Amino acid sequence: xxxxxxxxxxxxxxxxxxxxxxxxxxxxxxxxxxxxxxxxxxxxxxxxxxxxxxxxxxxxxxxxxxxxxxxxxxxxxxxxxxxxxxxxxxxxxxxxxxxxxxxxxxxxxxxxxxxxxxxxxxxxxxxxxxxxxxxxxxxxxxxxxxxxxxxxxxxxxxxxxxxxxxxxxxxxxxxxxxxxxxxxxxxxxxxxxxxxxxxxxxxxxxxxxxxxxxxxxxxxxxxxxxxxxxxxxxxxxxxxxxxxxxxxxxxxxxxxxxxxxxxxxxxxxxxxxxxxxxxxxxxxxxxxxxxxxxxxxxx
Amino acid sequence: xxxxxxxxxxxxxxxxxxxxxxxxxxxxxxxxxxxxxxxxxxxxxxxxxxxxxxxxxxxxxxxxxxxxxxxxxxxxxxxxxxxxxxxxxxxxxxxxxxxxxxxxxxxxxxxxxxxxxxxxxxxxxxxxxxxxxxxxxxxxxxxxxxxxxxxxxxxxxxxxxxxxxxxxxxxxxxxxxxxxxxxxxxxxxxxxxxxxxxxxxxxxxxxxxxxxxxxxxxxxxxxxxxxxxxxxxxxxxxxxxxxxxxxxxxxxxx
Ligand SMILES: Nc1ncnc2c1ncn2[C@@H]1O[C@H](COP(=O)(O)OP(=O)(O)OP(=O)(O)O)[C@@H](O)[C@H]1O
Ligand SMILES: [Mg+2]
Numbered sequence: 424x425x426x427x428x429x430x431x432x433x434x435x436x437x438x439x440x441x442x443x444x445x446x447x448x449x450x451x452x453x454x455x456x457x458x459x460x461x462x463x464x465x466x467x468x469x470x471x472x473x474x475x476x477x478x479x480x481x482x483x484x485x486x487x488x489x490x491x492x493x494x495x496x497x498x499x500x501x502x503x504x505x506x507x508x509x510x511x512x513x514x515x516x517x518x519x520x521x522x523x524x525x526x527x528x529x530x531x532x533x534x535x536x537x538x539x540x541x542x543x544x545x546x547x548x549x550x551x552x553x554x555x556x557x558x559x560x561x562x563x564x565x566x567x568x569x570x571x572x573x574x575x576x577x578x579x580x581x582x583x584x585x586x587x588x589x590x591x592x593x594x595x596x597x598x599x600x601x602x603x604x605x606x607x608x609x610x611x612x613x614x615x616x617x618x619x620x621x622x623x624x625x626x627x628x629x630x631x632x633x634x635x636x637x638x639x640x641x642x643x644x645x646x647x648x649x650x651x652x653x654x655x656x657x658x659x660x661x662x663x664x665x666x667x668x669x670x671x672x673x674x675x676x677x678x679x680x681x682x683x684x685x686x687x688x689x690x691x692x693x694x695x696x697x698x699x700x701x702x703x704x705x706x707x708x709x710x711x712x713x714x715x716x717x718x719x720x721x722x
Numbered sequence: 723x724x725x726x727x728x729x730x731x732x733x734x735x736x737x738x739x740x741x742x743x744x745x746x747x748x749x750x751x752x753x754x755x756x757x758x759x760x761x762x763x764x765x766x767x768x769x770x771x772x773x774x775x776x777x778x779x780x781x782x783x784x785x786x787x788x789x790x791x792x793x794x795x796x797x798x799x800x801x802x803x804x805x806x807x808x809x810x811x812x813x814x815x816x817x818x819x820x821x822x823x824x825x826x827x828x829x830x831x832x833x834x835x836x837x838x839x840x841x842x843x844x845x846x847x848x849x850x851x852x853x854x855x856x857x858x859x860x861x862x863x864x865x866x867x868x869x870x871x872x873x874x875x876x877x878x879x880x881x882x883x884x885x886x887x888x889x890x891x892x893x894x895x896x897x898x899x900x901x902x903x904x905x906x907x908x909x910x911x912x913x914x915x916x917x918x919x920x921x922x923x924x925x926x927x928x929x930x931x932x933x934x935x936x937x938x939x940x941x942x943x944x945x946x947x948x949x950x951x952x953x954x955x956x957x958x959x960x961x962x963x964x965x966x967x968x969x970x971x972x973x974x975x976x
Contacts, residue, residue: 525783604820608882611778612833612889613810622832627823 456700463694466687475694481658483682488691490698492660496575496668497702499661500650501643503579508586509636516595517620521606539588547652550581555653563665570665571655578654578668582643590639597631598624630714637710644703647672671699729754729893729923730775735789737770739782744770746947748789752893752940757915757924759934759955762944763975768927771944772895775925776812777805793893810837813886815896819878819903821870822885826853826862829870829881833889848888856884857914876907883914894918896926900933912937931971935959943967945975 466475466488478489515535519528558580559572601624609619625632655667656677679692728751737745745767752758752775760768773779774791777798791798798808810833822829830849839845849866853859858880862873870881879899886894896915900908915924915937928934934941938955943964951958951967962968969975 602820604816604818605822607778607781608816608820608822608885609832609836610781611776611809611814612836612885613806613808614833614836615806618836622836623822 452704456697459693459697459700463690463697466690466694469687476698479660483685483688483691486687488687488694490671490695492658493669493671493674493695494698494702495660496654497644497670497672497699499575499664499668500578500582500654500670501640503575503664504582504586504643505636505640507580507583508590508639512587512590512594512639513632516591516598519591519595520598521616521620521624535588535591538584539592543585543646543648544652546581546585547649550577550649550653554580558665566665568663568665571667573653573655573667574665575654575661575668576664578650578670579664581649581653582646585646585649586639586643589642590635593635593638594632597628597635600631601628633710633714637707641703641707644706645672645699647676651676671695671702675699726751726753726756728752729794730925731790731792732771732774733790733792735771735774735791736787737767737774737779738786740784744947745774748949750942750949750952752923752925754923755919755921756939757919757926757937758940758942759938760925760927760942760944761929761931761934761970763970764929766944767947768944769897772814772897772925772927775893775895776809776814778809778814780805810889811891812893812895813889813891815879815882815886815894815899817898817901819875819882821873821878821881824870825867826870826873826881827866830884830888833885837889849884852884852888853881855887855914855918856880857910858884874907876903876910879903879907879911880914883911887918891922893923893925896924898927898929900928901930908933931973943970945970 469486470488475488475490476494477491478487479491480487480489481492519531523531554577555572557572558574558577559570562576563570563572598620605623605627606619609623610616614622650670651673654670654673656669656673657667658669658674659666661668675692675695678688683689730752732748732750732752735745735748736743748771760771762768770779774787775793779785779787787799789799793808793811796803798805822832824832827849830852831845834845834848839848850859850863853862858877861877862881870878873881879902894915900911903911912933915926918924919939926937928937935955938959940953941955941958942952943950943958943962943966945966951962951964958967959971962971966975
């Protein structure tokens with residue numbers, strides 16, 4: 424009797440506790456948004472939001488805080504990184520799941536996982552030592568653009584390499600989740616392996632693939648260190664991929680804690696953080712909507 | 723030995739999974755436009771033998787195959803041969819009905835599309851034709867666009883049959899194709915096979931002896947990776963030469 428009671432009590436406490444923790448952690452995002460908003464309010468009181476978002480003039484000393492170059496810088500770096508990484512990651516994970524033998528897989532997988540463990544700074548150094556000169560001396564001249572090498576293209580490329588491991592392992596999981604039967608049926612009907620991947624595995628799995636991409640890039644948006652080291656950090660609207668840019672995370676990391684005596688500077692940086700958070704949110708909500716659409720169409 | 727025209731002829735086929743010797747010196751002939759039934763206890767290599775006919779065992783990692791499998795006299799393990807052509811010619815029906823994750827229509831159209839038929843009209847015609855052959859058309863003609871996964875297991879297996887037939891194979895392999903079905907659906911599939919043998923060479927694996935007796939024109943008895951006996955159904959069931967065949971048919975080994 425007594426035992427039964429304690430058992431029941433434990434059950435109740437455990438389930439309540441778990442509920443509480445889950446609720447707290449899911450509230451965290453709102454708490455963060457609210458906190459950032461409260462701090463950023465000061466600057467929002469001096470200028471309207473559209474003004475702040477669309478102005479290109481960033482002169483903190485003069486009290487001008489135009490976020491447009493930073494927003495654009497963030498988006499461009501990420502788009503470039505997507506452009507580089509999505510096709511190659513999909514092909515890699517298809518190769519690993521569908522084509523590679525167990526031996527090759529056992530050799531390559533740990534190498535890719537190793538990439539995930541390399542600190543951001545190291546990627547940044549590698550970017551400076553290898554990618555910057557490569558872009559400056561070999562790639563840009565191909566297009567006839569003079570550049571220092573510290574530019575959007577370099578930033579996007581380094582970022583692409585950094586999201587590689589996550590993107591590959593998540594999309595590999597997506598492909599691996601395709602039941603063996605699907606592959607067998609398709610091949611038994613005389614399909615080639617590529618046809619099988621394309622028609623029987625990729626299309627029904629498009630949801631998972633998009634989810635993998637969202638996951639990879641929610642991280643990429645905020646990736647700071649390596650990108651900051653190679654992207655040039657000039658507050659201007661880039662007009663080509665060979666020009667420097669200044670993504671939001673770099674702005675925050677470079678400046679927070681310094682020059683805080685400038686009025687409103689601190690509020691401006693917190694607004695930058697809020698913007699970054701909102702961009703990521705919009706991105707993942709947008710992806711979710713796309714997923715819902717697809718789901719309705721396929722199933 | 724009865725004389726017949728073999729559609730598939732297997733000579734000294736040996737299959738290893740790693741070091742595990744699964745098929746041992748298999749030599750058999752599969753007669754054209756008849757139903758051949760492969761019987762034998764669990765684990766004796768029936769599925770492996772069946773999958774070696776369309777080279778689906780190639781998918782297994784660490785497999786090694788030696789010997790000859792000839793389809794229409796052509797050695798299918800010859801390196802120069804295009805596997806997809808062989809597989810197009812030899813349809814396969816799995817043990818568990820497994821619709822591809824798409825609509826009923828797309829399931830049947832999958833094969834033809836793969837092989838380059840893209841015109842809507844032509845696909846419509848193929849889909850209708852083979853759903854009719856598989857005896858499913860009347861039940862699904864109003865919901866071709868709905869997901870195949872919503873069909874009952876029996877309907878799904880007939881859909882799989884239609885999907886297999888839609889690439890116009892000459893040979894149909896069935897690996898215990900009724901084992902996941904209720905008795906009524908199973909009977910229907912059996913009926914389909916009997917009708918199909920006019921036009922197709924059929925090879926079925928089963929461990930249900932009564933089903934084997936109902937369907938078989940020709941029987942192969944496999945035991946621990948070896949062919950113990952093969953021949954016309956009547957001979958095998960009524961007058962088996964080998965003691966082990968007799969024991970299996972008598973229900974003593976299973
Ligand atoms: N992928 C595989 N890897 C290693 N061994 C395997 C594999 N598939 C089958 N085997 C082994 O090969 C032997 C024959 O298997 P197979 O599936 O051909 O038998 P079966 O006659 O179809 O059996 P069942 O009646 O149970 O379906 C078995 O001993 C099995 O354990
Ligand atoms: Mg089997």
